[in-house]
Amino acid sequence: MIWSQLCRRWPLQFLYFGLLLFSVAMLKYVFQRSDQVELQNKENNLRSSYNKTQFFTIMQFPSRDEINCSKIIKGDQQEVKRALLHQSNAKNKRLPANEMDYLKFTKDCNLYKKIRRFISIPLSKEEENFPIAYSMVIHEQIEMFERLLRAIYNPQNIYCVHVDEKSPESYKEAVRAIISCFENVFLASKLEKVVYTSWFRLKADLNCMEDLLKSNVPWRYLLNTCGTDLPIKTNAEIVRALKVLNGKNSLESKKPPKHKKVRWWFSYKTDTTIRRTFIMKGPPPISSPVFTGSAYFVVTREFVTYVLENPDVQKLIEWIKDTLIPEEQLWATINRMPGVPGSSPYHDKYELSDMNAIARLMKWDGLGGNIDKGAAYPSCTGIFRRSICINGAGDLHWMLQQHHLFANKFDPTVDDYAIQCLEEYLRHKALNEKEP
Numbered sequence: 001m002i003w004s005q006l007c008r009r010w011p012l013q014f015l016y017f018g019l020l021l022f023s024v025a026m027l028k029y030v031f032q033r034s035d036q037v038e039l040q041n042k043e044n045n046l047r048s049s050y051n052k053t054q055f056f057t058i059m060q061f062p063s064r065d066e067i068n069c070s071k072i073i074k075g076d077q078q079e080v081k082r083a084l085l086h087q088s089n090a091k092n093k094r095l096p097a098n099e100m101d102y103l104k105f106t107k108d109c110n111l112y113k114k115i116r117r118f119i120s121i122p123l124s125k126e127e128e129n130f131p132i133a134y135s136m137v138i139h140e141q142i143e144m145f146e147r148l149l150r151a152i153y154n155p156q157n158i159y160c161v162h163v164d165e166k167s168p169e170s171y172k173e174a175v176r177a178i179i180s181c182f183e184n185v186f187l188a189s190k191l192e193k194v195v196y197t198s199w200f201r202l203k204a205d206l207n208c209m210e211d212l213l214k215s216n217v218p219w220r221y222l223l224n225t226c227g228t229d230l231p232i233k234t235n236a237e238i239v240r241a242l243k244v245l246n247g248k249n250s251l252e253s254k255k256p257p258k259h260k261k262v263r264w265w266f267s268y269k270t271d272t273t274i275r276r277t278f279i280m281k282g283p284p285p286i287s288s289p290v291f292t293g294s295a296y297f298v299v300t301r302e303f304v305t306y307v308l309e310n311p312d313v314q315k316l317i318e319w320i321k322d323t324l325i326p327e328e329q330l331w332a333t334i335n336r337m338p339g340v341p342g343s344s345p346y347h348d349k350y351e352l353s354d355m356n357a358i359a360r361l362m363k364w365d366g367l368g369g370n371i372d373k374g375a376a377y378p379s380c381t382g383i384f385r386r387s388i389c390i391n392g393a394g395d396l397h398w399m400l401q402q403h404h405l406f407a408n409k410f411d412p413t414v415d416d417y418a419i420q421c422l423e424e425y426l427r428h429k430a431l432n433e434k435e436p
Contacts, residue, residue, distance in 0.1 A: 075397030252293035293332030
Protein backbone atom coordinates (compact mmCIF):
# COMPACT_ATOMS: atom_id res chain seq x y z
CA MET A 1 0.00 0.00 0.00
CA ILE A 2 2.71 2.42 1.00
CA TRP A 3 4.84 1.32 -1.98
CA SER A 4 2.04 1.91 -4.50
CA GLN A 5 1.37 5.32 -3.05
CA LEU A 6 5.03 6.19 -3.34
CA CYS A 7 5.08 4.99 -6.96
CA ARG A 8 2.01 7.13 -7.77
CA ARG A 9 3.59 10.09 -6.06
CA TRP A 10 7.15 9.70 -7.43
CA PRO A 11 6.95 7.55 -10.64
CA LEU A 12 9.57 9.53 -12.57
CA GLN A 13 11.98 9.59 -9.64
CA PHE A 14 11.93 5.77 -9.41
CA LEU A 15 12.38 5.46 -13.16
CA TYR A 16 15.42 7.73 -13.08
CA PHE A 17 16.82 5.87 -10.10
CA GLY A 18 16.38 2.51 -11.88
CA LEU A 19 18.08 3.79 -14.99
CA LEU A 20 20.93 5.09 -12.88
CA LEU A 21 21.41 1.70 -11.20
CA PHE A 22 21.28 -0.06 -14.59
CA SER A 23 23.86 2.34 -16.08
CA VAL A 24 26.23 1.80 -13.15
CA ALA A 25 25.89 -1.96 -13.53
CA MET A 26 26.56 -1.78 -17.28
CA LEU A 27 29.61 0.44 -16.84
CA LYS A 28 30.99 -1.98 -14.29
CA TYR A 29 30.44 -4.89 -16.70
CA VAL A 30 32.09 -3.01 -19.57
CA PHE A 31 35.14 -2.10 -17.48
CA GLN A 32 35.44 -5.67 -16.20
CA ARG A 33 35.08 -7.03 -19.73
CA SER A 34 37.63 -4.53 -21.02
CA ASP A 35 40.08 -5.60 -18.33
CA GLN A 36 39.55 -9.25 -19.27
CA VAL A 37 40.09 -8.54 -22.98
CA GLU A 38 43.21 -6.50 -22.22
CA LEU A 39 44.54 -9.27 -20.02
CA GLN A 40 43.78 -11.85 -22.71
CA ASN A 41 45.52 -9.72 -25.33
CA LYS A 42 48.56 -9.39 -23.10
CA GLU A 43 48.62 -13.16 -22.59
CA ASN A 44 48.25 -13.75 -26.36
CA ASN A 45 51.03 -11.27 -27.09
CA LEU A 46 53.29 -12.90 -24.54
CA ARG A 47 52.46 -16.32 -25.96
CA SER A 48 53.00 -15.07 -29.52
CA SER A 49 56.25 -13.39 -28.52
CA TYR A 50 57.38 -16.57 -26.78
CA ASN A 51 56.47 -18.73 -29.80
CA LYS A 52 58.20 -16.32 -32.16
CA THR A 53 61.32 -16.24 -30.02
CA GLN A 54 61.25 -20.01 -29.70
CA PHE A 55 60.75 -20.41 -33.47
CA PHE A 56 63.59 -18.01 -34.29
CA THR A 57 65.90 -19.80 -31.87
CA ILE A 58 65.14 -23.16 -33.47
CA MET A 59 65.61 -21.79 -37.00
CA GLN A 60 69.06 -20.29 -36.36
CA PHE A 61 72.03 -22.19 -37.77
CA PRO A 62 74.55 -23.15 -35.09
CA SER A 63 77.94 -21.44 -35.21
CA ARG A 64 80.96 -23.56 -36.07
CA ASP A 65 83.44 -24.17 -33.28
CA GLU A 66 86.53 -24.41 -35.45
CA ILE A 67 86.12 -21.02 -37.19
CA ASN A 68 84.42 -17.69 -36.54
CA CYS A 69 82.04 -16.93 -39.40
CA SER A 70 81.31 -13.41 -38.12
CA LYS A 71 84.99 -12.53 -38.50
CA ILE A 72 85.11 -14.07 -41.98
CA ILE A 73 82.06 -12.08 -43.09
CA LYS A 74 83.77 -8.91 -41.83
CA GLY A 75 86.86 -9.72 -43.89
CA ASP A 76 89.22 -10.70 -41.08
CA GLN A 77 92.19 -12.09 -43.04
CA GLN A 78 93.59 -14.06 -40.11
CA GLU A 79 90.29 -15.92 -39.73
CA VAL A 80 90.14 -16.49 -43.50
CA LYS A 81 93.60 -18.05 -43.35
CA ARG A 82 92.51 -20.25 -40.42
CA ALA A 83 89.52 -21.44 -42.42
CA LEU A 84 91.73 -22.17 -45.44
CA LEU A 85 94.19 -24.17 -43.33
CA HIS A 86 91.38 -26.07 -41.66
CA GLN A 87 89.74 -26.76 -45.02
CA SER A 88 93.00 -28.00 -46.56
CA ASN A 89 93.53 -30.51 -43.75
CA ALA A 90 92.15 -33.79 -45.12
CA LYS A 91 91.09 -35.13 -41.71
CA ASN A 92 88.91 -32.05 -41.13
CA LYS A 93 86.95 -32.42 -44.37
CA ARG A 94 83.33 -33.38 -43.95
CA LEU A 95 81.87 -35.82 -46.44
CA PRO A 96 78.73 -34.39 -48.07
CA ALA A 97 75.47 -36.28 -47.58
CA ASN A 98 74.71 -38.68 -50.42
CA GLU A 99 71.54 -39.84 -52.17
CA MET A 100 70.92 -42.74 -49.76
CA ASP A 101 71.19 -40.33 -46.83
CA TYR A 102 68.39 -38.17 -48.23
CA LEU A 103 66.16 -41.17 -48.89
CA LYS A 104 66.49 -41.92 -45.16
CA PHE A 105 66.16 -38.29 -44.02
CA THR A 106 62.90 -37.75 -45.91
CA LYS A 107 61.00 -40.80 -44.67
CA ASP A 108 59.49 -38.46 -42.06
CA CYS A 109 59.00 -35.15 -43.86
CA ASN A 110 58.00 -33.14 -40.79
CA LEU A 111 61.06 -34.31 -38.89
CA TYR A 112 63.29 -33.74 -41.92
CA LYS A 113 62.12 -30.14 -42.41
CA LYS A 114 62.50 -29.46 -38.70
CA ILE A 115 65.98 -30.94 -38.37
CA ARG A 116 67.19 -29.31 -41.58
CA ARG A 117 65.68 -25.98 -40.48
CA PHE A 118 63.51 -25.12 -43.48
CA ILE A 119 61.55 -21.89 -42.94
CA SER A 120 57.94 -23.02 -42.41
CA ILE A 121 56.10 -19.66 -42.21
CA PRO A 122 56.39 -16.33 -44.05
CA LEU A 123 58.73 -14.15 -42.02
CA SER A 124 56.83 -10.94 -42.83
CA LYS A 125 53.61 -9.72 -44.44
CA GLU A 126 55.70 -8.01 -47.10
CA GLU A 127 57.22 -11.34 -48.14
CA GLU A 128 53.92 -13.20 -47.88
CA ASN A 129 52.30 -10.71 -50.27
CA PHE A 130 55.11 -10.93 -52.85
CA PRO A 131 55.61 -14.57 -53.91
CA ILE A 132 58.56 -15.36 -56.17
CA ALA A 133 58.96 -18.18 -58.72
CA TYR A 134 62.19 -20.14 -59.17
CA SER A 135 63.46 -22.36 -61.96
CA MET A 136 66.17 -24.67 -60.60
CA VAL A 137 68.25 -26.59 -63.17
CA ILE A 138 70.40 -29.24 -61.48
CA HIS A 139 72.29 -32.43 -62.32
CA GLU A 140 74.63 -33.47 -59.49
CA GLN A 141 75.69 -32.97 -55.84
CA ILE A 142 72.45 -33.73 -53.99
CA GLU A 143 73.52 -31.97 -50.79
CA MET A 144 74.31 -28.76 -52.69
CA PHE A 145 70.82 -28.85 -54.22
CA GLU A 146 69.25 -29.22 -50.80
CA ARG A 147 71.30 -26.37 -49.34
CA LEU A 148 70.36 -24.10 -52.24
CA LEU A 149 66.68 -25.00 -51.85
CA ARG A 150 66.83 -24.39 -48.10
CA ALA A 151 68.57 -21.03 -48.61
CA ILE A 152 65.82 -19.73 -50.91
CA TYR A 153 62.86 -21.64 -49.50
CA ASN A 154 59.82 -19.75 -48.24
CA PRO A 155 56.32 -21.28 -48.11
CA GLN A 156 54.70 -18.51 -50.18
CA ASN A 157 57.10 -19.00 -53.13
CA ILE A 158 56.95 -21.63 -55.89
CA TYR A 159 59.85 -23.79 -57.11
CA CYS A 160 60.22 -25.79 -60.33
CA VAL A 161 63.12 -28.25 -60.25
CA HIS A 162 64.53 -29.55 -63.54
CA VAL A 163 66.83 -32.55 -63.16
CA ASP A 164 69.04 -33.54 -66.07
CA GLU A 165 67.47 -36.64 -67.61
CA LYS A 166 71.00 -38.11 -67.86
CA SER A 167 71.56 -37.90 -64.11
CA PRO A 168 71.77 -41.25 -62.29
CA GLU A 169 68.44 -42.70 -61.21
CA SER A 170 69.61 -42.63 -57.58
CA TYR A 171 70.10 -38.86 -57.85
CA LYS A 172 66.67 -38.29 -59.41
CA GLU A 173 65.09 -40.49 -56.76
CA ALA A 174 66.74 -38.45 -53.97
CA VAL A 175 65.57 -35.17 -55.55
CA ARG A 176 62.01 -36.54 -55.76
CA ALA A 177 62.22 -37.56 -52.10
CA ILE A 178 63.27 -34.07 -51.02
CA ILE A 179 60.68 -32.17 -53.06
CA SER A 180 57.90 -34.55 -52.00
CA CYS A 181 58.13 -32.96 -48.55
CA PHE A 182 57.02 -29.56 -49.89
CA GLU A 183 53.70 -28.58 -51.46
CA ASN A 184 55.24 -25.65 -53.35
CA VAL A 185 58.23 -27.50 -54.84
CA PHE A 186 57.73 -29.73 -57.88
CA LEU A 187 59.65 -31.59 -60.56
CA ALA A 188 59.42 -30.16 -64.10
CA SER A 189 56.81 -32.00 -66.14
CA LYS A 190 59.33 -32.62 -68.92
CA LEU A 191 63.01 -33.38 -68.33
CA GLU A 192 65.74 -32.76 -70.92
CA LYS A 193 69.05 -34.51 -71.51
CA VAL A 194 71.14 -31.42 -70.90
CA VAL A 195 74.36 -31.01 -72.89
CA TYR A 196 76.61 -28.17 -71.78
CA THR A 197 76.45 -25.11 -74.14
CA SER A 198 73.58 -26.66 -76.13
CA TRP A 199 69.90 -25.79 -76.69
CA PHE A 200 68.78 -28.27 -74.02
CA ARG A 201 70.09 -26.12 -71.16
CA LEU A 202 67.84 -23.33 -72.41
CA LYS A 203 64.94 -25.75 -72.94
CA ALA A 204 65.10 -26.79 -69.27
CA ASP A 205 64.26 -23.22 -68.19
CA LEU A 206 61.53 -22.95 -70.84
CA ASN A 207 59.94 -26.14 -69.53
CA CYS A 208 59.86 -24.71 -66.01
CA MET A 209 58.43 -21.44 -67.32
CA GLU A 210 55.47 -23.33 -68.80
CA ASP A 211 54.90 -25.27 -65.58
CA LEU A 212 55.18 -22.22 -63.33
CA LEU A 213 52.59 -20.27 -65.33
CA LYS A 214 50.13 -23.12 -64.70
CA SER A 215 50.55 -22.94 -60.91
CA ASN A 216 48.00 -21.25 -58.68
CA VAL A 217 50.67 -19.16 -56.91
CA PRO A 218 50.36 -15.48 -57.97
CA TRP A 219 54.12 -15.02 -58.36
CA ARG A 220 55.39 -11.74 -59.82
CA TYR A 221 59.00 -12.41 -60.79
CA LEU A 222 60.91 -15.47 -61.99
CA LEU A 223 64.53 -16.11 -61.06
CA ASN A 224 66.52 -19.04 -62.46
CA THR A 225 69.28 -20.90 -60.67
CA CYS A 226 71.67 -23.79 -61.17
CA GLY A 227 73.08 -26.28 -58.68
CA THR A 228 76.20 -24.23 -57.87
CA ASP A 229 74.32 -21.03 -56.96
CA LEU A 230 73.55 -19.55 -53.56
CA PRO A 231 71.66 -16.37 -52.67
CA ILE A 232 73.58 -13.50 -51.15
CA LYS A 233 70.41 -11.70 -50.08
CA THR A 234 67.60 -12.77 -47.76
CA ASN A 235 64.14 -13.40 -49.19
CA ALA A 236 63.00 -10.05 -47.77
CA GLU A 237 65.91 -8.27 -49.45
CA ILE A 238 65.14 -10.02 -52.74
CA VAL A 239 61.49 -8.92 -52.49
CA ARG A 240 62.53 -5.30 -51.92
CA ALA A 241 65.00 -5.41 -54.82
CA LEU A 242 62.25 -6.72 -57.12
CA LYS A 243 59.88 -3.99 -55.97
CA VAL A 244 62.51 -1.39 -56.85
CA LEU A 245 62.63 -2.80 -60.40
CA ASN A 246 58.98 -1.75 -60.65
CA GLY A 247 58.09 -4.10 -63.49
CA LYS A 248 61.47 -4.01 -65.27
CA ASN A 249 63.66 -7.04 -65.91
CA SER A 250 67.31 -7.24 -64.85
CA LEU A 251 69.82 -9.32 -66.80
CA GLU A 252 73.08 -8.89 -68.67
CA SER A 253 72.58 -7.65 -72.24
CA LYS A 254 75.42 -6.27 -74.36
CA LYS A 255 76.40 -5.78 -78.00
CA PRO A 256 78.25 -8.99 -78.99
CA PRO A 257 81.99 -8.90 -79.72
CA LYS A 258 83.07 -10.52 -82.98
CA HIS A 259 84.27 -13.78 -81.38
CA LYS A 260 80.78 -14.38 -79.95
CA LYS A 261 78.97 -13.76 -83.24
CA VAL A 262 80.50 -17.01 -84.51
CA ARG A 263 78.07 -18.77 -82.17
CA TRP A 264 75.22 -18.17 -84.62
CA TRP A 265 77.04 -17.96 -87.96
CA PHE A 266 77.06 -21.74 -88.23
CA SER A 267 74.59 -24.45 -87.32
CA TYR A 268 75.59 -26.67 -84.37
CA LYS A 269 74.61 -30.31 -83.93
CA THR A 270 74.01 -31.91 -80.52
CA ASP A 271 74.21 -35.58 -79.51
CA THR A 272 76.29 -36.49 -76.46
CA THR A 273 78.32 -33.33 -77.13
CA ILE A 274 77.80 -30.24 -79.26
CA ARG A 275 79.83 -29.67 -82.43
CA ARG A 276 79.90 -27.11 -85.20
CA THR A 277 78.83 -28.05 -88.72
CA PHE A 278 79.79 -26.32 -91.96
CA ILE A 279 76.21 -25.22 -92.57
CA MET A 280 75.90 -21.45 -92.55
CA LYS A 281 72.84 -20.07 -90.75
CA GLY A 282 70.56 -17.44 -92.17
CA PRO A 283 69.95 -14.09 -90.40
CA PRO A 284 67.80 -14.00 -87.23
CA PRO A 285 64.04 -13.59 -87.86
CA ILE A 286 63.74 -10.27 -86.00
CA SER A 287 64.31 -6.65 -86.96
CA SER A 288 66.14 -5.70 -83.74
CA PRO A 289 69.79 -6.73 -83.09
CA VAL A 290 71.07 -9.88 -81.39
CA PHE A 291 72.70 -9.30 -77.99
CA THR A 292 74.74 -11.51 -75.68
CA GLY A 293 74.58 -11.87 -71.94
CA SER A 294 74.14 -14.55 -69.31
CA ALA A 295 72.07 -17.68 -68.74
CA TYR A 296 70.68 -16.05 -65.61
CA PHE A 297 67.80 -13.62 -65.42
CA VAL A 298 65.36 -11.74 -63.20
CA VAL A 299 62.16 -11.34 -65.23
CA THR A 300 58.51 -10.51 -64.67
CA ARG A 301 55.57 -12.88 -65.03
CA GLU A 302 54.42 -10.80 -68.01
CA PHE A 303 57.82 -11.34 -69.67
CA VAL A 304 57.47 -15.11 -69.26
CA THR A 305 53.97 -15.09 -70.73
CA TYR A 306 55.18 -13.00 -73.67
CA VAL A 307 58.10 -15.38 -74.34
CA LEU A 308 55.82 -18.40 -74.48
CA GLU A 309 53.04 -16.80 -76.53
CA ASN A 310 54.49 -14.13 -78.85
CA PRO A 311 54.95 -15.37 -82.46
CA ASP A 312 58.11 -13.30 -83.08
CA VAL A 313 59.77 -14.65 -79.94
CA GLN A 314 58.78 -18.19 -80.91
CA LYS A 315 60.43 -17.69 -84.32
CA LEU A 316 63.58 -16.45 -82.58
CA ILE A 317 63.58 -19.49 -80.28
CA GLU A 318 63.24 -21.81 -83.27
CA TRP A 319 66.10 -20.03 -85.06
CA ILE A 320 68.40 -20.13 -82.03
CA LYS A 321 68.01 -23.86 -81.28
CA ASP A 322 71.04 -24.94 -83.33
CA THR A 323 73.42 -22.22 -82.10
CA LEU A 324 76.17 -22.38 -79.48
CA ILE A 325 75.28 -21.38 -75.89
CA PRO A 326 71.85 -20.13 -77.07
CA GLU A 327 70.68 -19.11 -73.59
CA GLU A 328 73.33 -16.38 -73.49
CA GLN A 329 71.90 -14.88 -76.68
CA LEU A 330 68.17 -15.50 -76.26
CA TRP A 331 67.40 -13.76 -72.96
CA ALA A 332 69.74 -10.84 -73.70
CA THR A 333 68.09 -10.33 -77.11
CA ILE A 334 64.46 -10.69 -76.03
CA ASN A 335 65.00 -8.14 -73.26
CA ARG A 336 66.00 -5.53 -75.86
CA MET A 337 63.15 -6.23 -78.32
CA PRO A 338 60.48 -3.50 -78.63
CA GLY A 339 57.20 -4.25 -76.89
CA VAL A 340 58.50 -6.97 -74.57
CA PRO A 341 57.22 -6.48 -70.98
CA GLY A 342 59.93 -5.11 -68.68
CA SER A 343 62.45 -4.78 -71.52
CA SER A 344 64.90 -1.97 -72.36
CA PRO A 345 65.47 -0.25 -75.73
CA TYR A 346 68.24 -1.64 -77.93
CA HIS A 347 70.14 1.67 -78.03
CA ASP A 348 73.75 1.40 -76.80
CA LYS A 349 72.94 3.48 -73.73
CA TYR A 350 70.85 0.65 -72.32
CA GLU A 351 73.60 -1.97 -72.33
CA LEU A 352 73.87 -3.81 -69.03
CA SER A 353 76.89 -5.77 -67.85
CA ASP A 354 76.77 -8.69 -65.44
CA MET A 355 78.14 -6.39 -62.74
CA ASN A 356 75.34 -3.84 -63.22
CA ALA A 357 72.47 -6.34 -63.52
CA ILE A 358 71.30 -7.91 -60.27
CA ALA A 359 70.82 -11.49 -61.46
CA ARG A 360 74.20 -13.10 -60.77
CA LEU A 361 77.60 -12.24 -59.31
CA MET A 362 80.48 -14.20 -60.82
CA LYS A 363 84.24 -13.74 -60.84
CA TRP A 364 85.82 -14.56 -64.20
CA ASP A 365 89.39 -15.73 -64.56
CA GLY A 366 91.74 -12.95 -65.61
CA LEU A 367 89.62 -10.06 -64.31
CA GLY A 368 90.43 -10.26 -60.59
CA GLY A 369 93.14 -8.48 -58.66
CA ASN A 370 93.59 -5.06 -57.14
CA ILE A 371 90.49 -2.94 -57.84
CA ASP A 372 92.49 0.24 -57.16
CA LYS A 373 94.74 -0.72 -60.06
CA GLY A 374 91.94 -1.43 -62.52
CA ALA A 375 90.80 -4.97 -61.69
CA ALA A 376 87.08 -5.72 -61.99
CA TYR A 377 86.96 -7.35 -58.55
CA PRO A 378 89.26 -8.85 -55.89
CA SER A 379 91.08 -12.07 -56.73
CA CYS A 380 89.27 -15.37 -56.28
CA THR A 381 90.22 -17.02 -52.97
CA GLY A 382 88.90 -20.40 -54.11
CA ILE A 383 89.75 -22.08 -57.41
CA PHE A 384 88.68 -21.58 -61.05
CA ARG A 385 86.53 -24.05 -62.94
CA ARG A 386 85.57 -23.34 -66.56
CA SER A 387 87.07 -19.88 -66.02
CA ILE A 388 84.61 -19.11 -63.16
CA CYS A 389 85.65 -18.71 -59.52
CA ILE A 390 84.41 -21.34 -57.10
CA ASN A 391 84.14 -19.03 -54.13
CA GLY A 392 86.21 -19.46 -50.99
CA ALA A 393 85.54 -18.06 -47.52
CA GLY A 394 87.74 -15.08 -48.37
CA ASP A 395 85.34 -14.00 -51.14
CA LEU A 396 82.35 -13.49 -48.82
CA HIS A 397 83.24 -10.06 -47.41
CA TRP A 398 83.38 -8.37 -50.82
CA MET A 399 80.53 -10.45 -52.23
CA LEU A 400 78.02 -9.42 -49.56
CA GLN A 401 78.61 -5.74 -50.31
CA GLN A 402 77.35 -6.15 -53.90
CA HIS A 403 73.79 -5.57 -55.11
CA HIS A 404 73.34 -8.96 -56.79
CA LEU A 405 70.73 -11.43 -55.58
CA PHE A 406 72.78 -14.59 -56.20
CA ALA A 407 76.40 -15.60 -56.57
CA ASN A 408 78.02 -18.45 -58.49
CA LYS A 409 79.86 -20.83 -57.99
CA PHE A 410 79.93 -22.75 -54.72
CA ASP A 411 81.16 -26.27 -54.08
CA PRO A 412 81.40 -27.90 -50.61
CA THR A 413 84.26 -30.10 -51.78
CA VAL A 414 86.29 -26.96 -52.60
CA ASP A 415 85.39 -24.72 -49.63
CA ASP A 416 82.56 -25.76 -47.35
CA TYR A 417 83.25 -22.87 -44.95
CA ALA A 418 82.27 -20.39 -47.66
CA ILE A 419 78.86 -22.07 -47.81
CA GLN A 420 78.49 -22.58 -44.05
CA CYS A 421 79.31 -18.97 -43.22
CA LEU A 422 77.01 -17.63 -45.94
CA GLU A 423 74.17 -19.84 -44.68
CA GLU A 424 74.73 -18.73 -41.09
CA TYR A 425 74.89 -15.06 -42.07
CA LEU A 426 71.74 -15.09 -44.23
CA ARG A 427 69.67 -17.04 -41.72
CA HIS A 428 70.62 -14.76 -38.83
CA LYS A 429 69.82 -11.72 -40.94
CA ALA A 430 66.48 -13.14 -42.15
CA LEU A 431 65.32 -13.93 -38.62
CA ASN A 432 66.32 -10.57 -37.22
CA GLU A 433 65.16 -8.25 -40.00
CA LYS A 434 62.45 -5.76 -39.05
CA GLU A 435 59.55 -5.30 -41.44
CA PRO A 436 59.51 -1.73 -42.85
